[in-house]
Amino acid sequence: MIDTVPPRRHHAHARVSLLEYGRFQVDVGTAEFGNGTTTVHAQLVATALHTTASQVVVRQADTDLLDHDTGAFGSTGTVVAGKASLEAAQELAHILMGLAAGITQVPTMRCRLTAEGVDCDGTFLSLTSLFSLGVERDIRLSAEGSWGGTPRSVAFNVHGFRVAVNLGTGELRILQSAHAADAGLIVNPMQCRGQIEGGIAQALGAALYEDVRIDDDGAVSTRILRQYHIPTFADVPRSEVYFASTSDDLGPLGAKSMSESPFNPVAPAMANAIKAATGVRFTSLPLARDTIYLGLKAAADTEGATRKPTRL
Amino acid sequence: MKININRRPATSDPRPGQCLRTFLREQENLGVKKGCDGGDCGACTVHVDGVPVHSCLYPAVRADGREVTTIEGLADDDGGLHSVQEQFLAAQGFQCGFCTAGMIMTAATCTEEQKSNLPRNLKGNLCRCTGYRAIEDAVCGVSHVTSGGHGDNVGAPAGRGVVTGTAAYTLDVPADELPGLLHLKLLRSPHAHARIIAIDTASALRVPGVQAVFTHEDSPDKYYSTAQHELHTDDPDDTRLLDDVVRFVGQRVAAVVADSVAAAEAGVRAINVEYEVLPFVLSPEDAMAPGAVLLHGDKSHASGIAAPHRNVVAELHSSIGDPDGGLVEADFVYENTYTTQRVQHVALETHASIAYFEEGRLTIRSSTQVPFLTKRSLCRLFDLPPNEVRVVAGRVGGGFGGKQEMLTEDIVALAALRVKRPVQLELTREEQFTSTTTRHPFTIGVKAGVKRDGTITAVVLTVLTNTGAYGNHAPGVMFHGCNESISVYKCTNKRIDAHAVYTNTVPAGAFRGYGLSQMIFAIESAIDELAAGIGMDPMELRRRNIVAKGDPMLSMHSEPEEDVLYGSYGLDQCISLVQDALDRGRSRDIRFGAHDLGPGWRIGEG
Incomplete structure (x- = not known):
């Protein structure tokens, strides 16, 4: 379980504007580093403005764009910054409908925002013409949104492994890796799955072999990637990824955070699977092959016989 | 010297001793990335006469008389994309994309036979974001991207820039934009x-x-x-x-x-x-011992350090309910100490x-x-x-x-x-x-009790975190680690004594999970041991003790955090989804005889 936002406030501001050729621009503070929030912003804004994400241009991570943004950490890219951009887009939708309604003298209730423009009970005003009308009338077709990161919700992850351990050598094989996540109503399933798979892979490295070692003089002795192995293609099993079917009352359009938390259940699931296979409880990470070998040997030595597996 | 880069002659000769990677970047091929400069990560992969090489190891002078191709020149000059670039877009075979140019350059040379053994043939290209599934799909031509809005598999707006090497990362600024750098x-x-x-x-x-x-x-x-x-x-x-x-x-x-x-x-x-x-001190236990050398003994409490005279940057002592009573009431008590190591973000x-x-x-x-x-x-x-x-x-x-x-x-x-x-x-x-920084190493003493009916009666934690020489993120990681890891369990008898301690080692900092992965390793290992102690299935024990929607989430305070709500709740579903998946997998293995790996192998689930 993880709270969807860190405590003591996390702020985001966003601005959504209509551009000259009928596209939209969203300004956000969050940086893009593979977390996928850029796509999420485009999708949330597109949904609020009844268009597709390809019509939304995202500008980001520049202190000149907006007043403030706490930043992309604590799993906040979607649930805090996304909420700000969604609010801005919803406000801009109101402004566009209001402008169209005013020009056509059709009540706003009978106006409908579409991907091309506003349909005012049969009279159609394209986004391009609305942009020109905005300029003519000196109306800023731009809206701002913000979110202060409270109240917060909770997201959940569960991981399961089936592993095989060679009692003679300590070799570990992952036979099955399954992960379930409760990320609310998912904005982009492909991308969210990628976040989860990446979290599992990084956590497998930490669970099984990654170790920054310090020598007796206090210096880091694992100084290059050849001494500090991170998971390669060959090291990572294909995980089954499942999503709980929920929709969050607090997140943007039902979504919750899902960037840090897939990491967390991996190591204990692995340790518990190894215990189930061998009867030996390993209490120190990483669970490298030599650690498993020595642990099994020590257990066998104390008990005088190889333990029976607890489950086959 | 005559080095051709992407079908055009280089505008200058490399300097003596220069590697191909820096030479190519100086020639404005900014799609060639530096990940390690040691031939380990493959982010700098380019082709020399059609053969993929790590350009950080390849002496630039050896490219004399040869044709060098970078990500910018992989496709024909007609403005289209190479088929492998198209595939990486269609499968979104990237996240941050920093490894992508190198990954594509290697994949573009793979024969069909090599593609059938990607674990071997992509071993020279590391990715830290994706877990490789998306990369495998990309190399094998699987497509996932659709257009649309909320709930659709929209591709990243920067995708084309990433697969063509034109997305500008931090240092991808053309030299003429920064005169006098x-x-x-x-x-x-x-x-x-x-x-x-x-x-x-x-x-x-x-x-x-x-x-x-x-x-x-x-x-x-x-x-x-x-x-x-x-x-x-x-x-x-x-x-x-x-x-x-x-x-x-x-x-x-x-x-x-x-x-x-x-x-x-x-x-x-x-x-x-x-x-x-x-004198220096390397372990947090030694750092807390009386008479230990002080790292920040010259600083006052005003600096935000909890106890500069004890090397303690932050501490937490909390008790809710009746943890000692809970342990007495238990039919089985488990106690052990767990440790986690330093990990780098890479x-x-x-x-x-x-x-x-x-x-x-x-x-x-x-x-x-x-x-x-x-x-x-x-x-x-x-x-x-x-x-x-x-x-x-x-x-x-x-x-x-x-x-x-x-x-x-x-x-x-x-x-x-x-x-x-x-x-x-x-x-x-x-x-x-x-x-830079690492994950905080934790030493976690867990003592927990359970009744025969599967009710967890008490959780008592002693936590020691090693923040290294500076306290960046030390309080946050310690507090966060001790919160959601135990507030997910209904048991109301909980005690925590935690210290974050300075040592003369590389500082620890923020890292995905922020203390939770360390604590959850200890807590969830202990839950399995509690289950074993009373002969109950560990997932059943979890089901009986996890919070349900509406239950107070308690860790260090007897009242729940005011602004943490159940906006939704899917933990029960997550447990079922994983259990069902493992059940299916087990039956599948048995059906195909894959559960018998030979003598000496033992299988387990967790």
Whole structure:
């Protein structure tokens, strides 16, 4: 379980504007580093403005764009910054409908925002013409949104492994890796799955072999990637990824955070699977092959016989 | 010399000893990335006469008379994409994308036979973001992308830039946009703990190309934290830009600014430092022992350090309900101590930033997760008004929490403000390991009780975290780790005694999970042991004890956090989904005979 936002406030501001050729621009503070929030912003804004994400241009991570943004950490890219951009887009939708309604003298209730423009009970005003009308009338077709990161919700992850351990050598094989996540109503399933798979892979490295070692003089002795192995293609099993079917009352359009938390259940699931296979409880990470070998040997030595597996 | 790059002759010859990677970047092929400069990661992969090579290891001179192809030249000159680039777009075979150019260059040379053994044939290309499934799908031509809005598999807007090598990461700025750019390199401490008696910079300043050298005497006399939070008071002010005391091997001692990286490195080698070597302490247990050498004993409580005289940066002592009574009431009590290690983020793009001036205003382009907070921190550090600093990030090559810190921006800002020219600092992979941050190692004592009916009666935790030489993120990681890891269990008898402790080692910082992965390792291992103690299935024990929607989530306070709500609840579903998947997998293995791996192998689930 993880709270969807860190405590003591996390702020985001966003601005959504209509551009000259009928596209939209969203300004956000969050940086893009593979977390996928850029796509999420485009999708949330597109949904609020009844268009597709390809019509939304995202500008980001520049202190000149907006007043403030706490930043992309604590799993906040979607649930805090996304909420700000969604609010801005919803406000801009109101402004566009209001402008169209005013020009056509059709009540706003009978106006409908579409991907091309506003349909005012049969009279159609394209986004391009609305942009020109905005300029003519000196109306800023731009809206701002913000979110202060409270109240917060909770997201959940569960991981399961089936592993095989060679009692003679300590070799570990992952036979099955399954992960379930409760990320609310998912904005982009492909991308969210990628976040989860990446979290599992990084956590497998930490669970099984990654170790920054310090020598007796206090210096880091694992100084290059050849001494500090991170998971390669060959090291990572294909995980089954499942999503709980929920929709969050607090997140943007039902979504919750899902960037840090897939990491967390991996190591204990692995340790518990190894215990189930061998009867030996390993209490120190990483669970490298030599650690498993020595642990099994020590257990066998104390008990005088190889333990029976607890489950086959 | 005649080197062809992407079907055109190079505009200059490489320098003696230059590797192909830096030569190609100087030739404006900025799609060629640096991940390690050691031939390990493959981010710099290019083709030489059609053969993929790690350009960081390949001497540029050996490309004489050969055709070099980079990601920018992989496709034909007609503006279209190479089929492998199309496939990476269709499968979104990337996240941060920093490894993607190299990955595509290798994959583009794979024969059908090689594609059937990607674990072997992609071993020279590392990715830290995706877990490789998306990359496998891309290489094998699986398509996932659709258009649309909410709930659809929309591709990343930057996708085309990523697969063509044109997406601009931090240092992908054409040379003509930064005339007069200088390079900064750092002299780092060889000692775990030492006082700097004297620094002689004269010979460094005589190195051709060296423009300036900065030491603690040039540093603002201010303490801050490299950690970046909405409230800067969340972290202790224990760090100086350049200090006269060094507290870990690898800490900055001096900075050299020069016309080239090589000149800056020569300058660093020419600095003479006289140290008074001090006693040091490496383990948190030793650091808390009476009489231990103090790392920040000179600082007061006002710095935000909980107990500078005990090396304790933060501590937590809480008790809710009746933990001792709960243990007495239990039919089975489990007690053990768990430890977790230091882990590095290994974002493929190392920390880097460039300080330059835009109409006189200091601008920092940085590989950061927190541009706005970094701007605030720079303003505080250098006494600058907000309108005189701008911080921007290009596309960032991976973060994982490691870039929720100010580790390069402060020193390039200092240098640029002093020399009035643009200054760039790019950390090496080795510096990432020795001198940035890691995950906090935890030692976790767990004592927990359970009744025969599966009711957990008490959880008692003793937690010791090693924050290294500085306390960036130490309080946050400790508190966060101790919160959701146990508030997910209904049991109302909980006690925590936790300390975050300084040692003379590389600082720990923010890292994906922020303390939770360490604590959850201990707690969830203990839950399985409790289940074993009463002969219950461990997932059944979890089902009986996890919070249900509406239950108070309690860890260190007897009242739940006011602003944490069940906006939705799917933990029960998650448990069922994983259990069902394991059930299916087990039956599948048995059906196909895959459960019998031969003598000596034992299978287990967890």
